[in-house]
Amino acid sequence: MNDDFKPVLYLKENCPFCLKVRIFVLESGSADQVTVRDFSEGTEGETQVKSELSGHLDKVSFPAAQMAPGSFINESDDIIAKLETLSGKQAGQMAVYQNYVNGAFSLAMTLWRENAALKQAAASA
Numbered sequence: 001m002n003d004d005f006k007p008v009l010y011l012k013e014n015c016p017f018c019l020k021v022r023i024f025v026l027e028s029g030s031a032d033q034v035t036v037r038d039f040s041e042g043t044e045g046e047t048q049v050k051s052e053l054s055g056h057l058d059k060v061s062f063p064a065a066q067m068a069p070g071s072f073i074n075e076s077d078d079i080i081a082k083l084e085t086l087s088g089k090q091a092g093q094m095a096v097y098q099n100y101v102n103g104a105f106s107l108a109m110t111l112w113r114e115n116a117a118l119k120q121a122a123a124s125a
Helices: 016-028 044-054 076-087 095-124
Strands: 008-012 035-039 064-068 071-073
Touching: 008 016, 008 044, 016 076, 016 095, 035 044, 064 076, 071 076
Parallel strands: 008 035
Antiparallel strands: 008 064, 064 071
16 A cells, blocks of 8 residues: 555535535644545536546445545545544544534535425425
């Protein structure tokens, strides 16, 4: 394994799951231990990232990370668990991270689930 390798995080702008990972990285002080590849939806950057990841993940979604050479994952909680090991910091002990997860993120997920249920009900009607 290459000792110079830094995990690569693929973070899409305006993605609540990506923001969760970004907040963890910033609050844990591990920004210098990772490489972040930011991109916006509908840009050439997104096309490049999706192409790069398509051979490594069953389904390309974001956030995604290459945690070791050739080892890719794409669930925010799985990425954060790996970053906890890397940084030696626990997400449960981080005030800003917890405020986001239990506040804005939780509300966004509740609204997303309600919207999905409404769409399903409308499609069934």
